[in-house]
Amino acid sequence: MRNGVDAGRLLAADRAAVWHPYDSMPSRGRVRLVESAAGGRLSLVGPEGSSDTVLDGMSSWWAAIHGYRHPVLDQAISFQLGRFSHVMFGGLTNEPAVVLSESLVSMSPDGLEHVFLADSGSVAVEVAMKLAIQYWRSVRPKEAAKKTRMMTWRGGYHGDTLGAMSVCDPESGMHSLWTDVVSEQVFLPPPPPGFSEPVDPAYASLLREAVRDQADRVAAVIVEPVVQGAGGMRFHNPAYLRVLREATEQHGVLLILDEIATGFGRTGRMFAAEHAGIAPDIMCVGKALTGGYMSLAATLCSTQVAHGVSNGEVPILAHGPTFMGNALACSAANASLGLLLSSDWGAAVERIQGGLQQGLAAARARSGVADVRVLGAIGVVQLDHPVDVGAATEAALARGVWLRPFGDLVYTMPPYVVTDQEVSQIAEAVVAAAAAG
Numbered sequence: 001m002r003n004g005v006d007a008g009r010l011l012a013a014d015r016a017a018v019w020h021p022y023d024s025m026p027s028r029g030r031v032r033l034v035e036s037a038a039g040g041r042l043s044l045v046g047p048e049g050s051s052d053t054v055l056d057g058m059s060s061w062w063a064a065i066h067g068y069r070h071p072v073l074d075q076a077i078s079f080q081l082g083r084f085s086h087v088m089f090g091g092l093t094n095e096p097a098v099v100l101s102e103s104l105v106s107m108s109p110d111g112l113e114h115v116f117l118a119d120s121g122s123v124a125v126e127v128a129m130k131l132a133i134q135y136w137r138s139v140r141p142k143e144a145a146k147k148t149r150m151m152t153w154r155g156g157y158h159g160d161t162l163g164a165m166s167v168c169d170p171e172s173g174m175h176s177l178w179t180d181v182v183s184e185q186v187f188l189p190p191p192p193p194g195f196s197e198p199v200d201p202a203y204a205s206l207l208r209e210a211v212r213d214q215a216d217r218v219a220a221v222i223v224e225p226v227v228q229g230a231g232g233m234r235f236h237n238p239a240y241l242r243v244l245r246e247a248t249e250q251h252g253v254l255l256i257l258d259e260i261a262t263g264f265g266r267t268g269r270m271f272a273a274e275h276a277g278i279a280p281d282i283m284c285v286g287k288a289l290t291g292g293y294m295s296l297a298a299t300l301c302s303t304q305v306a307h308g309v310s311n312g313e314v315p316i317l318a319h320g321p322t323f324m325g326n327a328l329a330c331s332a333a334n335a336s337l338g339l340l341l342s343s344d345w346g347a348a349v350e351r352i353q354g355g356l357q358q359g360l361a362a363a364r365a366r367s368g369v370a371d372v373r374v375l376g377a378i379g380v381v382q383l384d385h386p387v388d389v390g391a392a393t394e395a396a397l398a399r400g401v402w403l404r405p406f407g408d409l410v411y412t413m414p415p416y417v418v419t420d421q422e423v424s425q426i427a428e429a430v431v432a433a434a435a436a437g
């Protein structure tokens with residue numbers, strides 16, 4: 001490597017000491033070393049020191065929407081670095097955190113007025129669940145002893161901490177391994193697939209009746225709106241979200257929308273809830289919040305929820321991460337939101353959607369392919385068998401693209417800055433990876 005670091009030595013040390021996400025120790029697959037990243041591209045170095053620059057088809061898991069080393073983001077962080085990086089948030093505040101909270105309130109669906117800054121998506125989900133349970137304990141102390149469950153549909157993913165795990169799909173979340181450890185929640189069948197498929201009235205009634213019948217033990221319904229991400233990359237008709245909104249409102253249950261993957265334009269709307277024209281009581285954001293620069297997430301809530309909790313018998317929310325309101329992360333988020341709002345992100349996402357639809361169509365007729373779907377800047381090829389991740393990754397890299405398939409899925413959510421030509425290159429790589437995997 002240019003800076004003299006020995007790639008072979010690092011990769012060997014990585015294998016000996018470093019645990020990777022959803023992996024064994026040592027890793028079950030091959031891990032690649034990133035030397036540098038700029039725009040939509042990553043430079044990967046092999047153990048022998050050979051370097052290869054590839055397009056990032058994953059946006060580092062939904063996050064790097066503006067690409068890497070964006071001058072505006074780099075500069076915002078450098079500027080904040082020259083003031084201070086972090087100060088505690090108990091009893092102190094800082095400009096980047098206040099500005100960010102104001103922005104989130106003004107851009108999010110109506111009624112979300114208050115912001116709890118968390119340090120990762122999973123923590124934002126924990127905070128959302130705690131808020132919901134504590135809300136009922138505060139406003140209806142008599143009934144609330146029983147109102148402690150979350151209700152969700154299957155196929156979801158909400159993070160990896162124990163509380164978040166409890167509302168992940170029981171099968172892909174491996175609940176059997178965690179019996180008696182994660183809380184038992186109320187699961188409904190998964191939403192019928194397809195963003196533009198007609199509404200299934202039987203499923204809509206099932207949602208309505210489940211909320212009505214279990215309102216006495218359910219504090220909140222928590223779902224990912226429109227796109228279920230890591231639980232299977234499935235899309236559903238936004239009308240089901242309206243059904244949930246109406247039923248929860250009618251029966252005294254809160255609605256939590258987890259927009260950690262879908263937020264900030266990815267599905268073609270700023271927030272996926274806008275496809276349904278609804279606003280939740282509590283909303284979680286993360287992933288693309290800092291443009292992929294740093295770990296930061298937030299839980300937004302309505303005044304009803306905030307005041308309910310704050311006027312209860314225990315009038316505080318007992319949660320406060322050490323790095324809450326981190327000024328560097330908040331300054332990155334402010335720069336990222338500024339870039340997003342001053343750009344024509346809607347046109348960029350639509351352009352990527354068109355390119356993916358066109359490019360992935362080739363996979364449709366292939367044997368082994370169960371489904372091809374595109375929504376916003378998300379493209380998915382689902383196979384009828386588990387992907388051979390190693391072979392699929394190699395096939396994509398041979399076409400100059402980094403992908404990270406899982407389960408039976410080869411999928412992409414590129415940075416919004418990719419050109420039309422790069423979108424077709426990514427789509428070709430997805431098709432090739434699906435054929436190889």
Ligand SMILES: *Cc1c(COP(=O)(O)O)cnc(C)c1O
Pocket residue numbers: 120121122123125157158159160224229230258259260261262286287297
């Ligand atoms: C990634 C994700 C999370 C968890 O976020 P982390 O930052 O990885 O803890 C929660 N919910 C959804 C929908 C996600 O996609």
